Amino acid sequence: MLLIDAGNTFVKWQQFSPSDFSKESSFGQFPLQEPQWEMLHQQINRPLERIMVSSVAGEAFDQKLVKQCQQHSAAPVQLLQSPNEFLQLKNSYFEPERLGIDRWLAMLAVWRETSQGFCLIDCGSAVTVDVVDGQGQHSGGLITPGLEMMRQSLFGGTGRVDRRPSEDSRQSFLACSTFHAVQGGTLYSLVSYIDRIVDEIQATYGELNCVITGGDAEQLVSLLKQSFQMEKGLVFRGLKIFATHSE
Ligand SMILES: Nc1ncnc2c1ncn2[C@@H]1O[C@H](COP(=O)(O)OP(=O)(O)O)[C@@H](O)[C@H]1O
Ligand SMILES: CC(C)(COP(=O)(O)O)[C@@H](O)C(=O)NCCC(=O)O
Ligand SMILES: [K+]
Known part of the structure; x- marks a missing residue:
């Protein structure tokens, strides 16, 4: 298939x-x-x-x-559309099918492979955060623009912030060129957002297995405070589980 x-x-x-x-x-x-x-x-x-x-x-x-x-x-x-429940994983959305199917399948993969509560962060075009408890109940999630989308919105919404690469060889988190200021600013927006939201999640739901995935995960993970389990291909893994259990 x-x-x-x-x-x-x-x-x-x-x-x-x-x-x-x-x-x-x-x-x-x-x-x-x-x-x-x-x-x-x-x-x-x-x-x-x-x-x-x-x-x-x-x-x-x-x-x-x-x-x-x-x-x-x-x-x-x-x-596929996100179901209300599948293999004891329960969707929290009032309209279950409106939860992104990629989010649902990635959660399904982690749920089936670990059978314990987790917090999953997918750093793709958008960055999504999802929490699932030890009983497989999705507690809910958050959506924010991903790195590339943030950069595009800055270039599109300003007159003098552009994509032209520029010279800046200093090794500092503060930039001395437009290009590096945008690269760093957007990167730290996501890093501080993820640090903060994982703190809130742990304070509310207790210690959870933190999993990170998506095209920008590698870039972000080394800057994060918490330690994350890095995963690849979760949507495919979810699709395979779905395929083998729905014949
Ligand atoms: N060669 C590339 N072209 C475009 N985006 C890239 C590339 N390499 C990494 N990225 C980053 O990866 C993100 C997409 O990751 P991915 O998980 O594949 O997303 P999606 O599932 O949304 O298509 C982009 O938003 C961008 O920040
Ligand atoms: C949140 C998303 C845009 C993430 O998409 P991606 O970054 O994987 O391309 C996608 O899962 C989506 O369109 N979800 C529907 C809205 C929701 O999940 O509430
Ligand atoms: K995503």
Whole structure:
């Protein structure tokens, strides 16, 4: 089966065989803004049992994706939505399907793999924080712009702050050029936000296993106060769990 994880920056795909859970499967990605459909066609043009999609890229992209899949494969395409409850993981949203499916699947992966409460931070296009207690109840979460999105909003919303790289060879957290001032300011915004919110979460819910993932996790983790377990591919891991338990 083909698994697709469409985020707001990258579209990733991975082949998966439920009969061989541990087998290394082929995978790849392309930027959402420049969809490389041929790359997907190559993945679709083979016998497939089904195509399972986690997408938060929006209606227009989803429709295009489904059309591409249907044109190149007879396999059924499943666009997942966050359920109210699955494998004892309980969604806290009043409208469960409005919780990002990528958030839900990443939580499902951590929940099934640890069976204990956790705080999960996903540093992608947006940065999401989610808390799950020891009974699998999602306590809720937070959403804030990711690093690249913060930088884009500064460049777009000001007249003289631009992307031009500039000379600044000083090794300090304070910058002496526009470029480095924006790089550092946005980085520290997220670092201090995460430090603070994890403090609040621990004060409210007690000590929790802290997990971090997403495209910018590596850049952030070394600057954070708390120690984090770094994970990759959580959405795919969640998709695999979903696929093997929903046949
Ligand atoms: N080559 C790159 N191009 C764009 N963004 C990148 C790149 N490398 C790292 N990033 C960072 O990774 C983030 C996207 O991470 P990812 O977890 O793949 O997000 P999403 O699931 O939202 O597509 C971007 O917001 C950006 O800050
Ligand atoms: C919060 C998100 C934008 C994160 O997307 P990502 O950074 O993974 O591209 C996505 O999970 C989403 O669109 N969620 C729907 C709103 C919600 O979860 O409340
Ligand atoms: K994210």
